[in-house]
Amino acid sequence: MSEQANLAESDDLEGFTLARVGWFPYNPVDFHMLRDCPAGDAVASLNGQPNPGHNPGGSKVITHRHLSRMAIIFAALVLTSLSPRPAAAQQAAATSQQPTYTLPEYNALQAAQAEKDPTARLKLLDAFVAQYPNSTLMEYIYQMYYQSYFQLKNYAKAIEYTDKLVALGDKADVAQRVQAIQARMQLFATPGAFDPKAADAHDQLTKQRDAALQGVKLLPDLKKSNAKVTDDQIKAVQSALEGAAGAADMLLKDGPAAIEAYKAQLALNPNDAVASYRLGLAYLQSTPPQSLDGFWALARAVDLKIPDADKVKEYLRKTIVNYQQPNCDKLVDAQLDELLQLAANAPDRPATYSIPSAADIQKVAQASTIISVIGDLSGGGDKAKLTWLAICGAEFPEVIGKIIDVTKSENFVDIMTFTSASSDEISAATTANMDVKVWTAAPPAGAASGTITPQPDVARVQKDDEIRFSGTLVSYDPSPFLLHWDMVKVDPTTIPDKAGTKRPPRKVPPKQ
Numbered sequence: 001m002s003e004q005a006n007l008a009e010s011d012d013l014e015g016f017t018l019a020r021v022g023w024f025p026y027n028p029v030d031f032h033m034l035r036d037c038p039a040g041d042a043v044a045s046l047n048g049q050p051n052p053g054h055n056p057g058g059s060k061v062i063t064h065r066h067l068s069r070m071a072i073i074f075a076a077l078v079l080t081s082l083s084p085r086p087a088a089a090q091q092a093a094a095t096s097q098q099p100t101y102t103l104p105e106y107n108a109l110q111a112a113q114a115e116k117d118p119t120a121r122l123k124l125l126d127a128f129v130a131q132y133p134n135s136t137l138m139e140y141i142y143q144m145y146y147q148s149y150f151q152l153k154n155y156a157k158a159i160e161y162t163d164k165l166v167a168l169g170d171k172a173d174v175a176q177r178v179q180a181i182q183a184r185m186q187l188f189a190t191p192g193a194f195d196p197k198a199a200d201a202h203d204q205l206t207k208q209r210d211a212a213l214q215g216v217k218l219l220p221d222l223k224k225s226n227a228k229v230t231d232d233q234i235k236a237v238q239s240a241l242e243g244a245a246g247a248a249d250m251l252l253k254d255g256p257a258a259i260e261a262y263k264a265q266l267a268l269n270p271n272d273a274v275a276s277y278r279l280g281l282a283y284l285q286s287t288p289p290q291s292l293d294g295f296w297a298l299a300r301a302v303d304l305k306i307p308d309a310d311k312v313k314e315y316l317r318k319t320i321v322n323y324q325q326p327n328c329d330k331l332v333d334a335q336l337d338e339l340l341q342l343a344a345n346a347p348d349r350p351a352t353y354s355i356p357s358a359a360d361i362q363k364v365a366q367a368s369t370i371i372s373v374i375g376d377l378s379g380g381g382d383k384a385k386l387t388w389l390a391i392c393g394a395e396f397p398e399v400i401g402k403i404i405d406v407t408k409s410e411n412f413v414d415i416m417t418f419t420s421a422s423s424d425e426i427s428a429a430t431t432a433n434m435d436v437k438v439w440t441a442a443p444p445a446g447a448a449s450g451t452i453t454p455q456p457d458v459a460r461v462q463k464d465d466e467i468r469f470s471g472t473l474v475s476y477d478p479s480p481f482l483l484h485w486d487m488v489k490v491d492p493t494t495i496p497d498k499a500g501t502k503r504p505p506r507k508v509p510p511k512q
Helices: 002-010 028-036 059-080 087-095 103-114 118-131 138-151 155-167 174-189 201-225 231-251 255-268 273-284 291-303 309-324 331-343 358-367 370-379 381-391 423-428 456-460
Strands: 395-408 412-418 434-439 466-478 481-490
Touching: 103 118, 103 138, 118 138, 138 155, 138 174, 155 174, 155 201, 174 201, 174 231, 201 231, 231 255, 231 273, 255 273, 273 291, 273 309, 291 309, 291 331, 309 331, 309 358, 358 381, 370 381, 370 466, 370 481, 381 466, 395 423, 395 434, 412 456, 434 466
Parallel strands: 434 481
Antiparallel strands: 395 412, 395 466, 412 434, 466 481
16 A cells, blocks of 8 residues: 555645545535536526516525525535535544555546546446446545536436435445535526426426435534535525525425425524515415415515515515405505515514404495495494405495585596485485585596496585485595595486475385
C-alpha cells in the first residue's frame, strides 16, 4: 500500500479520504441544478386567474415551484455546512486505518470523475460497477451516475441512482444519503421529469413522497454526524422535505396525508406563507372539503404576504362565494375582511369561528317572511348578518304597507312605506321602515340590475294610501332602520286612476 500512501501524501491527505472539495465537489449537483434548471423561487408569481375550481398556478406548477424552493434550501445547507469529507474517511484518516478499497478502484473512480463527457463517463461507471460490484466507493459512483444522467436530461435514470445511493443504507455516509434525497427532489421538479399522465405516475409520486419522509428520518443522524450543522438548518431542510411530501400527497389526492405534512411544515415555521397556502388547498380539496380550515389557512397566507397575494385573496373570495352561494356577492367582502383580520393573529382557526354555508343560508331564506326579516335585521348581531346573507337580493312577491311619504324624481318615485304584522300598527304609523323605489320611466343604463317595466301611473300615489307591491331587497340601514327595495312592481289596484279614484282592492293576504 506504499503507492497508495504516496498518492495520498501528494494530495495532502492523511489516508485515502475521498470527496475533498478541491477535487471532488461534495455537492456538484447543486451547482448544475441551480445553474441549468429553472429552479426559481417556489413562491414566485402564482400564474393564472384563479377560480373556485382551480387554485392559482395549478397543481403541476405548484409542485415544481415547491420542490425547486426545497432545492435552494438544500443547496444552502450542503454548500455551507456539510463536511467535505465522508465520516468514514475522516475516521480512517484520524486512526491511520487502511482504506477499504484498492488502488485500482480508486484510480477507476478518479478516471470517471475526471471525464467531462457524461456519455463517456457513464461507460466508465458501468465498467467500475461490473468490475467492483461490492466496492465501498459505490456511494460516490452512484453520485456520479445521477449527475451524469442529469446532464443528459435522462431524469428517470438520474432519480433511479439517487434511490440506489439511499438504498445503500449505512454503507453510505448519512450526509451523502441526505444529499441524494435532495438531488431527487430537484430532479423530480425539473420540467419534463414527471408526467402526471404517465401510467406509473401514482408509483412515481408515492416514491417521491416516501423519499422525502425518509429524508426527514435521516436528519437527526445528520445532525449527530456533523457538529457544524445547526438546529435552524436542520429545521429548514425538514420543512422543505415535509413540504415535498405534502406536494406529492396533493397529486396523489391523499388529503389527510397532505394536511399532516403541511401542518408539520408549519409547526417548524408558522410564518411560512407558501406552506399555509398549500395547507389551505389541501383542506379545500379533501373529501369532504374542510372549508372553514381551508379559508383560514388561505387567509393566513395572504396576511403573511405570499407573492401575488391579491390573486390568492381573490381566489379565496371566489371560493367563499361558491361555499355560500349568496344572492349578493358583495356581502362576502365584509366576511373576507373579518377573516383576514382574525387570521393575521392566529395560525389556527378557533373552534368558535364559522362562516355560514349555502345550506345554512337556504334554511333561513325558506323560513323568512318580510315581517321576520324586519325583526331579525332590526335586532342586529349575528342573527342580522345571517338573515341578510339569506335575503339580500331576494324577491318578495307581495308586500303590503302604508305610504308615509312620496318623493318624485325624473325617472322614479321613492315611496316611504311602513309595514307590520298588525293592521293597527300600520294605520297608526307615522315613520317609514321601507324605502320603495319604483321606476316611472326607463332607468339609465346600469341603474337597474334587471329588466324594468316602468309604471308612470305610480306617480299618482299619495301619502296615507295603502300600497301593495313585489320587489327585490337591495340594502338596509340598521339605524334608523330602513329597508330598501328596487325592481318594484306596484299592484295596479292600489294605484289611483286619473280621477283620483282607487280601484277595488284585492283581498289582503293574512301573512307577509
